[in-house]
Amino acid sequence: MLAADLFLFARSVRERAPLVHCLTNLVVTNFTANVLLALGAAPAMVVAREEVSEFAPMANAVSVNLGTLDLPQSRAIRAAVDAANTANTPWILDPVAVGPLSFRTEFALDLLDARPAVIRGNASEIISLSGGVSSGRGVDSTALAETALDAAQLLALKTGAVVAVTGATDYVTDGRRTVALSNGSVLMTRVTGVGCALSATVAAFVGIAQAEDFRAATVAAVAYSSIAGELAARDAALPGSFAVAYLDKLASLDENAFAATLVHRDIPAA
Amino acid sequence: MLAADLFLFARSVRERAPLVHCLTNLVVTNFTANVLLALGAAPAMVVAREEVSEFAPMANAVSVNLGTLDLPQSRAIRAAVDAANTANTPWILDPVAVGPLSFRTEFALDLLDARPAVIRGNASEIISLSGGVSSGRGVDSTALAETALDAAQLLALKTGAVVAVTGATDYVTDGRRTVALSNGSVLMTRVTGVGCALSATVAAFVGIAQAEDFRAATVAAVAYSSIAGELAARDAALPGSFAVAYLDKLASLDENAFAATLVHRDIPAA
Amino acid sequence: MLAADLFLFARSVRERAPLVHCLTNLVVTNFTANVLLALGAAPAMVVAREEVSEFAPMANAVSVNLGTLDLPQSRAIRAAVDAANTANTPWILDPVAVGPLSFRTEFALDLLDARPAVIRGNASEIISLSGGVSSGRGVDSTALAETALDAAQLLALKTGAVVAVTGATDYVTDGRRTVALSNGSVLMTRVTGVGCALSATVAAFVGIAQAEDFRAATVAAVAYSSIAGELAARDAALPGSFAVAYLDKLASLDENAFAATLVHRDIPAA
Numbered sequence: 001m002l003a004a005d006l007f008l009f010a011r012s013v014r015e016r017a018p019l020v021h022c023l024t025n026l027v028v029t030n031f032t033a034n035v036l037l038a039l040g041a042a043p044a045m046v047v048a049r050e051e052v053s054e055f056a057p058m059a060n061a062v063s064v065n066l067g068t069l070d071l072p073q074s075r076a077i078r079a080a081v082d083a084a085n086t087a088n089t090p091w092i093l094d095p096v097a098v099g100p101l102s103f104r105t106e107f108a109l110d111l112l113d114a115r116p117a118v119i120r121g122n123a124s125e126i127i128s129l130s131g132g133v134s135s136g137r138g139v140d141s142t143a144l145a146e147t148a149l150d151a152a153q154l155l156a157l158k159t160g161a162v163v164a165v166t167g168a169t170d171y172v173t174d175g176r177r178t179v180a181l182s183n184g185s186v187l188m189t190r191v192t193g194v195g196c197a198l199s200a201t202v203a204a205f206v207g208i209a210q211a212e213d214f215r216a217a218t219v220a221a222v223a224y225s226s227i228a229g230e231l232a233a234r235d236a237a238l239p240g241s242f243a244v245a246y247l248d249k250l251a252s253l254d255e256n257a258f259a260a261t262l263v264h265r266d267i268p269a270a
Numbered sequence: 271m272l273a274a275d276l277f278l279f280a281r282s283v284r285e286r287a288p289l290v291h292c293l294t295n296l297v298v299t300n301f302t303a304n305v306l307l308a309l310g311a312a313p314a315m316v317v318a319r320e321e322v323s324e325f326a327p328m329a330n331a332v333s334v335n336l337g338t339l340d341l342p343q344s345r346a347i348r349a350a351v352d353a354a355n356t357a358n359t360p361w362i363l364d365p366v367a368v369g370p371l372s373f374r375t376e377f378a379l380d381l382l383d384a385r386p387a388v389i390r391g392n393a394s395e396i397i398s399l400s401g402g403v404s405s406g407r408g409v410d411s412t413a414l415a416e417t418a419l420d421a422a423q424l425l426a427l428k429t430g431a432v433v434a435v436t437g438a439t440d441y442v443t444d445g446r447r448t449v450a451l452s453n454g455s456v457l458m459t460r461v462t463g464v465g466c467a468l469s470a471t472v473a474a475f476v477g478i479a480q481a482e483d484f485r486a487a488t489v490a491a492v493a494y495s496s497i498a499g500e501l502a503a504r505d506a507a508l509p510g511s512f513a514v515a516y517l518d519k520l521a522s523l524d525e526n527a528f529a530a531t532l533v534h535r536d537i538p539a540a
Numbered sequence: 541m542l543a544a545d546l547f548l549f550a551r552s553v554r555e556r557a558p559l560v561h562c563l564t565n566l567v568v569t570n571f572t573a574n575v576l577l578a579l580g581a582a583p584a585m586v587v588a589r590e591e592v593s594e595f596a597p598m599a600n601a602v603s604v605n606l607g608t609l610d611l612p613q614s615r616a617i618r619a620a621v622d623a624a625n626t627a628n629t630p631w632i633l634d635p636v637a638v639g640p641l642s643f644r645t646e647f648a649l650d651l652l653d654a655r656p657a658v659i660r661g662n663a664s665e666i667i668s669l670s671g672g673v674s675s676g677r678g679v680d681s682t683a684l685a686e687t688a689l690d691a692a693q694l695l696a697l698k699t700g701a702v703v704a705v706t707g708a709t710d711y712v713t714d715g716r717r718t719v720a721l722s723n724g725s726v727l728m729t730r731v732t733g734v735g736c737a738l739s740a741t742v743a744a745f746v747g748i749a750q751a752e753d754f755r756a757a758t759v760a761a762v763a764y765s766s767i768a769g770e771l772a773a774r775d776a777a778l779p780g781s782f783a784v785a786y787l788d789k790l791a792s793l794d795e796n797a798f799a800a801t802l803v804h805r806d807i808p809a810a
Contacts, residue, residue, distance in 0.1 A: 027569040027585050029297040033462035038509050043462065045297050048340035050373040058370065070588035070612070072340070100598065103590040190791070192573035192583065239578050240787025247510025251460070299567040303732035308779050313732065315567050318610035320643040328640065342610070517780025521730070 001179065001219060003259035009205045009220035010253070014040035018060035018207035021046060021084075022200055023077050025067025025096065028193030031243075032063075035197035038250040039224075041204040047073070052080035057087035060207030063200040064111070067096035069104045077107075081114045090117035090206045090214065093161075094199035099128030112159050117206055118218050119155065120164040120199045123148035130155040149267075153178065162215045164202065166195060170222050171267070174215045178267040181219070183226035185233035187242045194246070198225050219264070227261045228253050271449065271489060273529035279475045279490035280523070284310035288330035288477035291316060291354075292470055293347050295337025295366065298463030301513075302333075305467035308520040309494075311474040317343070322350035327357035330477030333470040334381070337366035339374045347377075351384045360387035360476045360484065363431075364469035369398030382429050387476055388488050389425065390434040390469045393418035400425040419537075423448065432485045434472065436465060440492050441537070444485045448537040451489070453496035455503035457512045464516070468495050489534070497531045498523050541719065541759060543799035549745045549760035550793070554580035558600035558747035561586060561624075562740055563617050565607025565636065568733030571783075572603075575737035578790040579764075581744040587613070592620035597627035600747030603740040604651070607636035609644045617647075621654045630657035630746050630754065633701075634739035639668030652699050657746055658758050659695065660704040660739045663688035670695040689807075693718065702755045704742065706735060710762050711807070714755045718807040721759070723766035725773035727782045734786070738765050759804070767801045768793050 019042045024032055029045055036043040046055040049072070056062050062084045064077050084091045093116040095108045108129060119129065123146075130151035149171055152163040156175035165171045170181040188194045202221040209217035231253070232245035289312045294302055299315055306313040316325040319342070326332050332354045334347050354361045363386040365378045378399060389399065393416075400421035419441055422433040426445035434442045440451040458464045472491040479487035501523070502515035559582045564572055569585055576583040586595040589612070596602050602624045604617050624631045633656040635648045648669060659669065663686075670691035689711055692703040696715035705711045710721040728734045742761040749757035771793065772785035 025585070026296060026566060026587065027573050027583075030300055030462060030570055033297050034509065034513070037460050037462055043297075044367070045295070045338055046367070046371065047296065047338045048373060050341065051339075051371050054371055054373075068585055068587045069591075071590065097584070097586070101586065101591050101594055103588060103594075190577050192570060192577055238788035238791050239574065240784040240791070243574070243787075244510040244514055244784055247513075248508035251508050251510070296566060300570055300732060303567050304779065304783070307730050307732055313567075314637070315565070315608055316637070316641065317566065317608045318643060320611065321609075321641050324641055324643075514780040514784055517783075518778035521778050521780070 001216060001264070003262045004255065005216070006220040006223055007255045007258050009209065009217050010224050012208045013204050016208050017042050018204050019044060019058065020200055020203045020207060021056050021059035021062045021080065023047065023052070023073065023080055024063065024065035024196060024200070027067060028196040031193035032197045032200045034247055035250060036200055036204060038247045039201060039204060043200070047076060049076045049079055052076050053083040056080045056083040057089060059089060061203035062089060062091035063094070063203035064091060065094040065096055065196050065199060066098065066104045066108060067196060069107065074107050081111065085114060092116060092118045092120065092199055092203045092206065094196060095119065095121045095125045095129055096196065098125045116159065116161045117214050118162045118164065118202050119159070120166065120202055122195070123165055123167055126155060126163060126165045127151045149178070162218045164218055164222055166198065166222065170226065172215065172219045172222060176269060177215065179219050180265050180267050181223055181226060182263040183223065183230045183261060185229045187233045187239060188229045190239040191243045191246070194229070198222065201225055223262055223264065224253065224258065227258055230261060231257060271486060271534070273532045274525065275486070276490040276493055277525045277528050279479065279487050280494050282478045283474050286478050287312050288474050289314060289328065290470055290473045290477060291326050291329035291332045291350065293317065293322070293343065293350055294333065294335035294466060294470070297337060298466040301463040302467045302470045304517055305520060306470055306474060308517045309471060309474060313470070317346060319346045319349055322346050323353040326350045326353040327359060329359060331473035332359060332361035333364070333473035334361060335364040335366055335466050335469060336368065336374045336378060337466060339377065344377050351381065355384060362386060362388045362390065362469055362473045362476065364466060365389065365391045365395045365399055366466065368395045386429065386431045387484050388432045388434065388472050389429070390436065390472055392465070393435055393437055396425060396433060396435045397421045419448070432488045434488055434492055436468065436492065440496065442485065442489045442492060446539060447485065449489050450535050450537050451493055451496060452533040453493065453500045453531060455499045457503045457509060458499045460509040461513045461516070464499070468492065471495055493532055493534065494523065494528065497528055500531060501527060541756060541804070543802045544795065545756070546760040546763055547795045547798050549749065549757050550764050552748045553744050556748050557582050558744050559584060559598065560740055560743045560747060561596050561599035561602045561620065563587065563592070563613065563620055564603065564605035564736060564740065567607060568736040571733040572737045572740045574787055575790060576740055576744060578787045579741060579744060583740070587616060589616045589619055592616050593623040596620045596623040597629060599629060601743035602629060602631035603634070603743035604631060605634040605636055605736050605739060606638065606644045606648060607736060609647065614647050621651065625654060632656060632658045632660065632739055632743045632746065634736060635659065635661045635665045635669055636736065638665045656699065656701045657754050658702045658704065658742050659699070660706065660742055662735070663705055663707055666695060666703060666705045667691045689718070702758045704758055704762055706738065706762065710766065712755065712759045712762060716809060717755065719759050720805055720807050721763055721766060722803040723763065723770045723801060725769045727773045727779060728769045730779040731783045731786070734769070738762065741765055763802055763804065764793065764798065767798055770801060771797060
């Protein structure tokens with residue numbers, strides 16, 4: 001993929017301001033909304049079961065994150081996902097901490113039948129979702145993204161979703177074609193919600209794309225976010241100021257800096 | 271209105287630290303609390319139906335925001351509003367995304383009978399509340415504040431509330447006397463919760479005012495916030511650093527800078 | 541206590557990255573997670589009754605904060621605390637606004653039977669918990685920490701918990717031995733969640749300590765946080781930029797600066 005083609009997705013988000021309906025966790029609502037606003041997208045966090053079926057079809061994409069799942073939210077998510085599917089609105093699944101916790105793991109496995117357009121998680125989460133046993137202890141991944149590559153390809157083939165496994169290296173696959181991306185900064189793991197907001201970013205990018213471009217849109221979202229993080233880390237070496245610099249960079253990253261920083265390669269099919 | 275008179279409200283907030291009971295949405299709780307603390311007010315986010323009736327009467331004002339309304343919260347809001355009215359505590363309504371969503375729209379219309387002291391919203395929301403049909407798609411207003419001026423005056427006369435419509439130009443009216451304010455920065459729309467926190471700011475300003483001064487207190491709150499945003503935008507051109515600069519400016523804006531920046535005019539009655 | 545011994549706890553948090561299960565209020569989830577990440581700990585905000593019993597035993601410590609308590613959360617907290625006790629995982633109680641509000645006050649008094657390892661609150665809260673009548677009006681303390689010292693010692697003896705009363709001067713006691721700490725900055729009261737995040741910080745420090753060191757770990761957590769705040773306030777005099785500088789300082793404070801800034805003394809037994 002060419003940097004110029006990937007950057008087109010970011011430009012389109014800025015121009016078209018896709019409405020992203022987020023059903024996300026209580027820790028990252030604010031940061032996720034600010035990330036989407038920095039990108040030029042329009043976040044909306046409608047949460048009630050009474051409202052999500054009405055709202056999801058108005059959105060360009062729906063972003064589902066299981067970080068602080070409880071029973072009422074699980075019902076709202078199911079209603080939102082069903083309404084999104086009826087309206088042909090793409091939805092993204094972020095299976096936070098799936099694996100060690102039974103309630104959310106069963107719920108996430110059920111959701112796979114509802115045809116997510118993209119699944120984004122860390123290695124532990126993707127291994128768990130694909131049916132493997134991971135060593136995760138919650139939100140942080142104790143497995144390397146590399147070890148999840150087979151699981152990601154399997155999960156993509158089984159569900160028809162694009163699957164993104166993020167870590168020091170990020171992988172995006174539709175089960176046949178896989179891209180590895182090597183941008184980013186370790187500081188992105190020292191600010192809460194960077195990963196969760198990336199899932200909402202994928203939703204924004206997918207929200208302005210055609211279905212046949214969902215894989216490229218996901219690669220673009222991961223690349224854009226990682227490059228913004230990498231460049232922000234050059235200006236801010238500590239987590240408080242990094243979070244501020246990251247939002248600033250998301251709002252201002254231009255095509256030249258994007259192209260000059262991007263490091264990615266195609267992974268040959270196994 | 272004179273700048274010196276408007277600034278008196280801000281000074282009084284700093285000196286008296288009004289307790290503002292916020293029933294607000296999940297995205298903006300933190301930012302709203304930080305805005306109130308920057309102003310010198312004391313935020314408190316008591317949420318449970320079991321507690322709000324006990325707490326609202328202790329507060330100087332109650333701020334109600336419907337951004338992530340669900341059924342349990344609607345019951346808590348109703349209980350808080352009723353307790354506030356019994357205690358003669360003023361309460362403020364921020365009807366986020368009212369119009370396109372039935373559940374919250376019906377609830378907001380019901381709440382109008384409970385005599386809010388001030389209603390603050392964008393143009394779409396105010397048009398919807400006053401009985402018109404707007405083009406809003408959620409949290410962002412797709413109607414200009416200008417088009418909502420008639421609706422705002424009608425809503426004020428119908429409910430007895432002061433109504434503030436905010437946008438590039440802000441309008442504050444009691445149905446007869448209307449003020450237009452022209453300060454602010456487009457960056458205020460690139461940080462989530464600036465509008466929601468403004469409603470809580472109105473609550474703080476109203477919380478230290480007499481009932482006959484609620485209109486002036488609302489004008490002061492809108493002016494103070496917009497001027498802080500305008501001045502912060504001179505120091506910080508991107509949304510991450512703007513949010514930080516905005517809080518700093520809210521905490522430090524002095525009367526001279528306020529008076530030198532204020533742009534407002536009375537709108538003649540129709 | 542020697543500064544070098546206290547700093548060892550902070551170093552151990554950085555090296556061992558304790559998993560802290562937070563059941564906290566809706567206002568401070570994000571800031572609390574960012575404080576823990578800045579310290580090198582691993583935050584996780586699992587909230588559902590369906591999940592907390594499974595998750596609490598995986599954590600190194602559980603942090604309970606009553607700031608936005610409601611009935612569903614009270615059930616989740618009870619389940620988490622029981623599971624923590626069964627697994628011999630220490631848990632920390634932050635009794636936000638206990639005293640003026642009946643629902644949470646009764647719940648907090650019930651929780652005292654569940655053997656918290658540490659209780660951290662302001663003077664009003666600690667006086668209320670120990671059975672006295674305080675003058676608190678909610679989240680801000682209207683009583684001086686000094687006046688709560690007797691109450692804190694009594695509460696510690698009654699519950700077996702270490703008790704920390706924080707204010708301009710902070711006190712940490714196990715009922716017999718008491719330390720006073722005099723670091724910090726008034727700016728720590730101008731950013732929401734600094735106190736709540738301190739309770740989670742205590743959880744992180746206790747999470748890497750032996751039971752006989754819980755008092756020293758609590759002193760270390762209070763000292764580390766207050767010194768970070770004091771040093772951050774030298775760089776940033778306004779609340780928006782202070783919050784950023786505070787996170788940066790939590791992530792970078794070294795032993796020399798810690799030792800050079802620490803002001804503490806033992807309080808003789810009464």
